Amino acid sequence: MLRLGTKPEYMREMELDDIFLSRLQLLVIMAKAYLNQYPLGEFRQRSIIENAALVRIDAEGLAEEASALETDNLDSGGMDFEPVFYQRIKLLTVMAEAFAKGHALENHKREALEHNLESICEAITFRKKLSEMQFLKVA
Amino acid sequence: MREVAIIANVKIAVIDEDVVVRDFVVSTLMYSVNRNILAFDNGFDAWIHFEESGFPDVVVADVNLQEIDGLTLTSKIKQVQPQTIVALFSDTPQNENAAKEHGADVFMAKPFGVNELFNLVQTFVVEPDSSEDDSAEF
Numbered sequence: 001m002l003r004l005g006t007k008p009e010y011m012r013e014m015e016l017d018d019i020f021l022s023r024l025q026l027l028v029i030m031a032k033a034y035l036n037q038y039p040l041g042e043f044r045q046r047s048i049i050e051n052a053a054l055v056r057i058d059a060e061g062l063a064e065e066a067s068a069l070e071t072d073n074l075d076s077g078g079m080d081f082e083p084v085f086y087q088r089i090k091l092l093t094v095m096a097e098a099f100a101k102g103h104a105l106e107n108h109k110r111e112a113l114e115h116n117l118e119s120i121c122e123a124i125t126f127r128k129k130l131s132e133m134q135f136l137k138v139a
Numbered sequence: 140m141r142e143v144a145i146i147a148n149v150k151i152a153v154i155d156e157d158v159v160v161r162d163f164v165v166s167t168l169m170y171s172v173n174r175n176i177l178a179f180d181n182g183f184d185a186w187i188h189f190e191e192s193g194f195p196d197v198v199v200a201d202v203n204l205q206e207i208d209g210l211t212l213t214s215k216i217k218q219v220q221p222q223t224i225v226a227l228f229s230d231t232p233q234n235e236n237a238a239k240e241h242g243a244d245v246f247m248a249k250p251f252g253v254n255e256l257f258n259l260v261q262t263f264v265v266e267p268d269s270s271e272d273d274s275a276e277f
Contacts, residue, residue, distance in 0.1 A: 001239045002262065004255040005248035008232035014250045019163050022252040026167055029253065039173075047170035054162075133257055134143040135265045139173045 020058045024089060025124060027055050027096055031117055033136050034099050035110065041139035048100035056093040059086045081123060088119055144266050145172050146196055151264075152177040154185045154200035154209070155228075164199060167253055171260040182207030186215060194220040197263055199247075202229040202238065210234075210241045217242040224263045 006012075030048050034040075040048075063086035095113050099105055105113060130136070151168055153176055155161035165176045177195065179185040183206035189195070198216060202209040213225045226245035227238045238246045244263070247255055 001243055002245045003235070003248070004226075004245060004258055005228070005251035008235070008248065011230050011232050011248050012250065013230045014157075014160055016159065018250045018252070019159050022163060023166070025253045026170065030170065041173040043169050043175055044173045047166050051166050051170070054166075128254055128257065133171075133261070135145055135171055135257075135260050138143055138145055 016058075020055070020062070021124060023051055023055050023058070024120070025126065027051055027092060028117060028120060028124070028126075029130065029133070029136075031092060031096055031099075031113060032130050033133075034096075035114065035117075036130060038136050039139035040100070044139060045100045045102075048096050052093040052096040052100070056090055059089040059093070062086055063090070085120070085123055088116055092116055092120060145174075146264055146266070149174055149197070149264055150177070150193070150195040151197045151199065152179065152185060152189070152195040154179045154182060154198065154204060154212070156180045156201070156203075156205060160201075164256065167256045168199070168260065171257060172264055181205040182209065182212040186212060189216070189220075194223050197224045197226065197259075199226045199228070199259070202227050202231070202234045210237055213238070213241040213243050226259055 030051065062081075063083050066081065066083045066086060095105065095109070095116070149172055151172065151174070153161055153164045153168065155164065158180070161178055161180065165178050169176045177188070179188065182200070182204040185200070186207055194216065200209045200212060204212065207215070209227050213227060216223050216225055224244045225242065226247055227234070227243045228247035228249055228251065229235070229238070230249040232248075235246045235248070245259060247259075
């Protein structure tokens with residue numbers, strides 16, 4: 001039996017923060033795959049649009065929370081990102097929806113997407129290279 | 140670039156009563172294989188669907204399910220359709236041995252993320268047929 005996931009001593013229920021970060025990672029992979037001209041397809045497009053919408057809703061809520069905590073100078077007790085980070089995520093969701101709906105990103109928009117991804121990737125970690133995900137190269 | 144093939148018309152089902160986790164798993168798998176993903180919130184509905192419409196190639200399910208739990212569902216699936224890959228996930232370490240005893244092919248310890256689901260796809264849904272690599276990375 002193949003074993004994946006957390007070590008036994010760290011096992012616990014998945015919280016909303018876990019899901020938000022995982023969905024954000026997925027969105028970054030979706031954008032990187034687009035920039036590398038990996039094929040889309042009906043269900044990939046649907047998945048990108050749905051994922052972007054859910055990440056945006058969470059990012060908006062977390063941005064408000066981060067702003068309020070910053071104003072009150074309080075500890076978040078969980079994820080500790082600057083409000084601008086959530087603005088970058090919201091921008092990424094808009095860009096992802098655009099390319100998933102077939103709106104081609106011209107050069108300056110592609111550069112903006114790349115720059116935005118670089119900034120977001122400074123704050124979250126990945127354990128795999130895009131090239132390791134061979135199945136993304138077929139649709 | 141490495142040529143890969145996804146199982147033709149691969150059929151994957153996700154079963155979890157937690158809609159947030161279930162939808163995340165569905166989104167990730169749908170993106171990975173570019174196919175529709177079946178989703179159920181309890182083991183009974185999933186089992187009825189499998190009996191009436193055919194068994195999936197891969198079932199990804201929580202151990203804790205209403206009506207038919209994940210362990211029982213695994214045993215039932217393996218009795219009827221042993222070639223179906225069953226991946227069980229849980230937040231309880233004790234369920235790992237139970238999953239193995241009931242015939243699960245994969246145990247996914249919570250919390251898990253995109254990487255674990257990609258590993259699942261890479262291991263059970265993709266068949267590589269050449270070995271050239273490329274350099275795209277994060």
